Amino acid sequence: MIEYGIQVIEYLYEQIDLNETDLFKRIENIGLQKFHIHRKFPHVFDFLASSIKEESAEVKDIIRNKVDPIYEQGTEIIYKNIDYSKFREDIDVEKAIEILNWTMFGFGEKALQQINSFEDIDEFGNLYFKEWERYSEILKASFYK
Numbered sequence: 001m002i003e004y005g006i007q008v009i010e011y012l013y014e015q016i017d018l019n020e021t022d023l024f025k026r027i028e029n030i031g032l033q034k035f036h037i038h039r040k041f042p043h044v045f046d047f048l049a050s051s052i053k054e055e056s057a058e059v060k061d062i063i064r065n066k067v068d069p070i071y072e073q074g075t076e077i078i079y080k081n082i083d084y085s086k087f088r089e090d091i092d093v094e095k096a097i098e099i100l101n102w103t104m105f106g107f108g109e110k111a112l113q114q115i116n117s118f119e120d121i122d123e124f125g126n127l128y129f130k131e132w133e134r135y136s137e138i139l140k141a142s143f144y145k
Contacts, residue, residue, distance in 0.1 A: 001044075001047055001051075002048075002051065002063060002066050002067065003066075004044065005044050005045075005048045005051075005067075006066065006067070006070050008037065008041050008044050009070050009071075009074070010070065011037065012030075012033055012034060012037045012074075013073065013074055013077050015033045015037075016029070016030055016033065016077055016078075017029055018077075018080055018081050019081075021081055021082055021083035022082075022083065022086065023078075023086070023100075024136055024139070024140045024144075026078065026082070027078065027100075027104065027136065028132075028133075028136065030078065031129060031132060032129075035128075035129070048067070051063050051067070052067075075101070079097065086144050086145060087143050087145070088143065088144065088145050096142075096143045099139070100139060100143075103135060103139065107131075107132060111128055
């Protein structure tokens, strides 16, 4: 099941438009792709979300060794070919990226706590995107010229 889940996530990564060089537009596009993938494979994401909560140390390590690299690959893809010249000169881009990562992963974690099943993604997804847009606008106004 984990291997299949990884294949679904890799499919998501293949859908990312690397020609989009604006970081915030790319993140928005990734969010839309995730939404569509979650709708198509809700049980896969339910399984992956539950596997993260695994408490057995042995099983947890196996899951972490398989899943963590795929998420690291996704983080690399998010930032590939980005136009960093859009950032203000007085901004430390590496720190801004860290803040953005913390915000994205924290926001994703918050969403996981609020949703019972990815089968319910339609209504929740719309609210999720509207809320993310508010965070994104704040960060964009803070970091961009």
